[in-house]
Amino acid sequence: MPFRRGRDGRRRPRLSAKLLIASSVATVIGFSAICASVMLDMRRGEEELARQTLENLASGIDADISRNIELYDLSLRAVASNLETPETSNVSKEVRHLILFDHAASAKHFGAIQVFNADGNLTIDAASLDPQPENRRDEEYFTVHRDHPDVGLFISRPMLHRGAYAIVLSRRITGAGGQFLGVVVGSVRFSYFHDLFGRLNLTPGDTITVLRSDRTIIMRTPFDLDVIGKTLPDTAGWTRERLKEGSWFAGKGPIDTTPRLYVRRTGASPLHVVVGKPLASIFNLWRTEAIRIGAIMAALIVFVLSTALFLAREIGRRADAEDRLEEMATTDALTGLRNRRKFDAEIELEWRRAIRHGVPIALMMIDADHFKAYNDTYGHQAGDQVLVGIAICISDAVRRAGECAARFGGEEFAVLLPGTDAIEAFKTAEMIRAKVEQWCEGEIITTVSIGVASMKPVVGQQWGDLVEAADKALYAAKANGRNQSVLARVPQIALVA
Structure with missing residues (x-):
């Protein structure tokens, strides 16, 4: 994080424009992630609610179909059982009808029960005492019972039966010795399914499919005669394994390309029910809410980022202004060097660092020779030019990072050299003195006297000791004739020209 210095010279954190933008972006991402998580939870909730609704619908349909098929099957069993009793063949047709069909189911959607002998010929018809000749030995339900004794209740493929589309329910008639005696047949007309589905409050696109165990379509709504009786193939996603009893599947079905949520229910009957609802509905x-919330979030994101960019720009401008003010507050207006205030802050900082790291720190005190006399003779503007020239010479010699050249006051300058021993500091002082001497030409003759001091400070020692040593060395240089550098020996301050 960028820093700025307070009035006491200490570095204080400054609010960064990049940090503000990064924080705003992180906040936007965080809130967006939370919003997306909430929206996904809402979506899962909608899907779960739809699945439960479809399960309840499928359960209700399955229960109705199972109950009616079970009732009709009881009638078929009763007829098959009564035909095996010897007394039935010895009574009149009227009595036999009463015995066989007295308890037979007779709802309007159920066809009349028929009995076919082992050759497939119609022998008994609940609708007539004298049935017309009829042979069904080639029908699927007849051959199945003839060839497979243990089939039990068999439900045929949808077919045209006795003038109406229906499914045929049949049971085998078995003799006392296990021989095949024929089949007892009944039918459930399509009108039953139309009536059942018509009582339901379905939305456009909803589907109800009644399937046989081999996935043959018995009935479907919306009704389409072209798909009735077809066996569903295994397609991607729609397989026997993925759409088991009580399971669900979301995607495209095998009949049309509309993505739906499909739920399967299987009861005790040989049929099972699959209910589908379009995913779009x-x-x-949820989609409406997602669009509304997304639009609000987008507007908030634009507002937050725009505000952040505006504030970042203003922070940048303020930082630049603060830097300029700090530069003005710490720079000598005439020479361009650091002023006394900045020098005090720098020497305090470098003094503590030298104590921590155990390294030397050097200081040069520089004074223009005979400056007062020169100023009185040539005027203040000429004197100012001399000070500027000396400052340029000092700046040319002091270039390393951490070094601080400052105007200490009047015609006096100070140069702080962190990490510099006495010998290196003395060489730098001589370089500055030589530059000033070479700079002078014509009638302008200006020289400088320099006091140099270097020490390794210890805890408890003050940087004023270094300034005092350098200042005493400066007085010694002036006392020895000026235009020279004097190195102070610390701590006895033994002076060497």
């Missing part, structure tokens, strides 16, 4: 409300 399931997530319609």
